[in-house]
Amino acid sequence: MGKAVELKNITKRFPGIVANDRINLEIQKGEIHAIVGENGAGKSTLMKVLAGLYQPDEGEIFIFGKKEKISSPNKAIELKIGMVHQHFMLVDRFTVLENIILGAEKKKGFTIDEKTCRETLKKLLELYNFKLDLDARLEDISVGHAQRVEIMKVLYRGADILVLDEPTAVLAPQEVDELFINLRRLKEEGKTIIFISHKLDEVLSIADNITVLRRGKAVGTVPADSVTKEELARMMVGKPVLMKLNKTPAEKGEVKLSLRDVMMKGHGGRNVLNGVTLKVCGGEIYGIVGVEGNGQKELAEAIIGLQQDYDGDIKVCGKPTKGLSIKQIRDMGVAFIPEDRHRQGLVLPMKVWENSILGLHRKEEFKKKTSIDIKKAEEFTSRNVKGFSIIISSIHQAIEGLSGGNQQKVILSRELSQEPIVILAAQPTRGLDIGAMEFVHQQLLEKRREGKAVVLISADLEEVLSISDRVGVIFDGEIVAEFTPEETTLEDIGVYMLGAHKKAGESA
Amino acid sequence: MKKDYKILALKILAPFVAIILAAFISSLIILAIDKDPLQVFYTMFKFSFKRIDSIAMILFNATPLIFSALAVSIGFKMGLFNIGIEGQYLIGTFMAALVGFSIKGLPAVIHLPLVILAGIVGGMIWSFIPIFLKVKRGVHEVISTIMLNYVAYSLIHFLIADVFRDRQQSLVEGLGSVLVRTPKLAASAVIPKMHGFLAFFGVQLPKHVYLNWFFPISVVLAAGIYYLIMRTPFGYELRAVGHNPEASCIAGINQGRIYFKGFLLSGAVAGLVGLSDLLGYFRYMDMDFPRGYGFDGIAVALIAQNNPFGIIASAILFGFLKRGSEGIQALLKVPMDTIVILQSLMIIFIVVITKIINDYVKRLEKREVA
Numbered sequence: 001m002g003k004a005v006e007l008k009n010i011t012k013r014f015p016g017i018v019a020n021d022r023i024n025l026e027i028q029k030g031e032i033h034a035i036v037g038e039n040g041a042g043k044s045t046l047m048k049v050l051a052g053l054y055q056p057d058e059g060e061i062f063i064f065g066k067k068e069k070i071s072s073p074n075k076a077i078e079l080k081i082g083m084v085h086q087h088f089m090l091v092d093r094f095t096v097l098e099n100i101i102l103g104a105e106k107k108k109g110f111t112i113d114e115k116t117c118r119e120t121l122k123k124l125l126e127l128y129n130f131k132l133d134l135d136a137r138l139e140d141i142s143v144g145h146a147q148r149v150e151i152m153k154v155l156y157r158g159a160d161i162l163v164l165d166e167p168t169a170v171l172a173p174q175e176v177d178e179l180f181i182n183l184r185r186l187k188e189e190g191k192t193i194i195f196i197s198h199k200l201d202e203v204l205s206i207a208d209n210i211t212v213l214r215r216g217k218a219v220g221t222v223p224a225d226s227v228t229k230e231e232l233a234r235m236m237v238g239k240p241v242l243m244k245l246n247k248t249p250a251e252k253g254e255v256k257l258s259l260r261d262v263m264m265k266g267h268g269g270r271n272v273l274n275g276v277t278l279k280v281c282g283g284e285i286y287g288i289v290g291v292e293g294n295g296q297k298e299l300a301e302a303i304i305g306l307q308q309d310y311d312g313d314i315k316v317c318g319k320p321t322k323g324l325s326i327k328q329i330r331d332m333g334v335a336f337i338p339e340d341r342h343r344q345g346l347v348l349p350m351k352v353w354e355n356s357i358l359g360l361h362r363k364e365e366f367k368k369k370t371s372i373d374i375k376k377a378e379e380f381t382s383r384n385v386k387g388f389s390i391i392i393s394s395i396h397q398a399i400e401g402l403s404g405g406n407q408q409k410v411i412l413s414r415e416l417s418q419e420p421i422v423i424l425a426a427q428p429t430r431g432l433d434i435g436a437m438e439f440v441h442q443q444l445l446e447k448r449r450e451g452k453a454v455v456l457i458s459a460d461l462e463e464v465l466s467i468s469d470r471v472g473v474i475f476d477g478e479i480v481a482e483f484t485p486e487e488t489t490l491e492d493i494g495v496y497m498l499g500a501h502k503k504a505g506e507s508a
Numbered sequence: 509m510k511k512d513y514k515i516l517a518l519k520i521l522a523p524f525v526a527i528i529l530a531a532f533i534s535s536l537i538i539l540a541i542d543k544d545p546l547q548v549f550y551t552m553f554k555f556s557f558k559r560i561d562s563i564a565m566i567l568f569n570a571t572p573l574i575f576s577a578l579a580v581s582i583g584f585k586m587g588l589f590n591i592g593i594e595g596q597y598l599i600g601t602f603m604a605a606l607v608g609f610s611i612k613g614l615p616a617v618i619h620l621p622l623v624i625l626a627g628i629v630g631g632m633i634w635s636f637i638p639i640f641l642k643v644k645r646g647v648h649e650v651i652s653t654i655m656l657n658y659v660a661y662s663l664i665h666f667l668i669a670d671v672f673r674d675r676q677q678s679l680v681e682g683l684g685s686v687l688v689r690t691p692k693l694a695a696s697a698v699i700p701k702m703h704g705f706l707a708f709f710g711v712q713l714p715k716h717v718y719l720n721w722f723f724p725i726s727v728v729l730a731a732g733i734y735y736l737i738m739r740t741p742f743g744y745e746l747r748a749v750g751h752n753p754e755a756s757c758i759a760g761i762n763q764g765r766i767y768f769k770g771f772l773l774s775g776a777v778a779g780l781v782g783l784s785d786l787l788g789y790f791r792y793m794d795m796d797f798p799r800g801y802g803f804d805g806i807a808v809a810l811i812a813q814n815n816p817f818g819i820i821a822s823a824i825l826f827g828f829l830k831r832g833s834e835g836i837q838a839l840l841k842v843p844m845d846t847i848v849i850l851q852s853l854m855i856i857f858i859v860v861i862t863k864i865i866n867d868y869v870k871r872l873e874k875r876e877v878a
Contacts, residue, residue: 304758306757306758325760325762326757326758326759326760327760327761327762330760331760336758338755338758343752343754343755344754344755344758345755345758346752346755347747347748347751347752347755347756348751348752349751350747350748350751354744354748358748358755358756358759359758359759359760359761361741361744361745362741367741370739370740371735371739371740371741372739372740372741372744374739398870400870401870
């Protein structure tokens with residue numbers, strides 16, 4: 001068996017970040033090869049390089065042993081690489097057949113030769129043992145079937161290498177089983193499948209080989225039958241080489257933020273928060289770790305007041321926050337560094353100085369009679385720019401022109417400027433380079449020294465373990481375990497993150 | 509900074525490029541109907557600017573468009589498309605007319621402000637419905653405002669033709685016919701012309717010019733709205749919500765409240781659109797009261813890229829085109845529709861050019877940092 005895909009030293013940079021850093025990868029013909037890693041590890045970027053959507057800055061690509069330059073998605077199809085996107089690209093009003101042949105119709109004169117298309121498709125369906133009603137309208141079929149349509153689309157175009165980007169994210173458990181049956185059948189027929197995921201159970205059950213990415217680098221490739229879930233988890237989150245930050249012992253103050261039995265229902269009535277109880281004191285950093293999608297986002301939104309539809313209590317300095325507006329909660333001293341800075345933290349087309357007073361724009365210090373004191377706001381921004389070493393050409397430039405790290409610094413400088421009591425930081429270092437990351441950590445530690453209560457929600461175990469005083473593991477909307485970094489091992493946390501068992505949380 | 513000036517220059521240049529391109533293509537159309545484009549444009553300018561009274565007429569033409577475009581731009585600034593200026597100003601105009609003809613015996617200093625206030629309230633009532641539906645029920649404002657325009661048309665029709673129709677019109681002996689209109693407004697509700705004020709500076713306007721004090725009011729209002737949007741905390745919130753509602757919300761800005769206030773303000777300004785014609789020209793509201801200012805206002809705001817001062821300029825441009833089109837029709841027998849084509853082309857070009865320039869500016873800023 002030869003190599004279907006070989007990547008050598010693939011590097012892709014975006015402003016301020018290296019998304020893929022000299023990645024080497026070999027995928028054998030006829031195998032199911034999984035690529036795992038946390039969000040932001042560089043999986044999608046790598047696959048977009050393979051699908052011709054991005055051009056790598058450096059490195060070489062070999063397809064079936066031949067060196068190729070994948071200059072466009074069409075070129076990828078020519079090379080028999082088919083991408084099945086996470087978000088379906090299908091036309092609701094069309095039938096399954098129409099969707100599959102769309103853009104690759106066989107023609108008879110001016111009309112589409114539907115008969116030939118149908119026969120080709122029927123043969124394909126039979127060969128791979130796919131069950132699909134070709135005449136059903138897409139809007140009438142289930143998500144699982146829609147995904148089969150997407151897979152058929154690339155098979156119809158003759159793909160031999162299938163790239164599936166988080167295919168199970170949208171599926172129910174039994175649909176996942178069906179997908180896996182289909183994928184195994186494809187493998188029997190000699191197709192090569194690249195399977196991207198961060199769900200370790202699935203990866204272990206379907207893949208032959210697994211490559212782990214972390215922070216843009218390939219950590220290693222292991223055969224699926226000789227690795228355990230815990231080992232994979234450790235590869236994904238990194239070795240606990242605690243960064244040596246000048247961390248003084250915690251001087252715990254009184255409880256600043258407390259949550260008791262917070263329950264919240266998500267779409268479809270499932271509990272996304274399942275009775276979260278925790279207490280955070282002044283002068284400590286409380287880290288919350290967990291696999292993405294276990295309620296971290298909802299937890300943060302409940303604390304800041306964006307989501308009010310929960311049961312249980314959330315108290316800031318002993319005062320319940322339920323029913324208060326976001327502004328009132330912020331005025332109580334809660335600062336928020338949101339997970340998605342473009343959507344939640346910044347107004348991209350507005351200027352740097354305007355963004356750095358967002359939410360503070362009604363404060364006395366920026367008031368001049370009926371208007372905003374622009375001079376004061378500019379001075380304030382310039383101070384922040386200096387204090388946080390933000391690299392910009394002018395405070396009058398639109399903030400969308402800044403790199404991710406500098407944008408994040410603007411948010412930090414803004415949120416930390418108002419002497420907050422509780423600092424809620426959700427994935428504050430996501431997508432940042434090492435330098436910016438360390439800066440964020442220093443700032444959070446500085447606030448801890450000043451006696452603030454810091455809640456750090458992060459998918460990066462290394463980060464959480466190195467700067468937190470206590471760590472809570474969130475799984476399925478619940479804090480299933482609480483540790484201090486000293487008393488835990490990475491294995492332990494990995495096990496809890498995957499929901500293996502519970503450890504009664506100690507109260508602070 | 510040098511780059512800032514460059515960006516500013518580009519932004520100011522954009523409408524001019526659009527106008528020139530539009531004029532060029534219109535020339536082809538004028539050629540196609542066997543007329544000389546140079547002569548047409550020359551006649552337009554000569555007819556419009558040769559006499560001072562013509563210039564005053566252009567400003568009179570521009571007045572409703574300034575109000576209308578300002579109202580549209582407030583919506584755009586917060587990310588909402590108030591396409592219902594049309595209905596809002598008709599309701600506002602009717603309310604003003606109602607207060608104008610039904611109250612008698614008040615001194616002008618009280619009656620006129622009261623009439624203007626009635627216009628504002630009318631516009632606000634008609635803008636309240638769509639924004640209430642949007643904030644409370646998620647109804648898209650484009651749909652509701654368009655539909656409300658039609659409701660306003662019919663409602664005004666009913667009110668003028670059936671409820672408040674003036675049935676005691678005295679006609680000049682055997683001449684003319686009875687108009688379907690409201691009673692005449694009281695003299696105390698009429699807006700003074702600018703003749704006296706301008707005469708003070710030696711500018712003598714003839715009687716058939718109706719330029720009135722609503723023009724300076726519209727200019728002052730434009731300045732006021734610029735201040736409100738660019739300087740005050742409310743305007744800041746309006747713009748932030750317009751660009752990114754989610755981030756604004758997390759920053760503690762109450763989006764619903766901003767929408768309410770902003771849209772009511774837009775409606776209030778829309779309520780002023782018809783008043784220059786009502787209080788300065790017709791002095792009654794009839795079935796044929798001018799329509800379309802609401803839609804023209806969208807075009808004016810678009811060309812001005814929602815900048816209040818740009819709106820004054822582009823409204824005057826539209827006023828000039830209207831005046832000029834009358835000239836070429838009368839003097840050269842070139843149909844007025846030529847100018848409509850010119851206007852449409854200008855709008856298309858401005859949209860395209862603005863997009864190109866904005867992309868260019870963005871690249872410029874990115875390069876600077878990298």
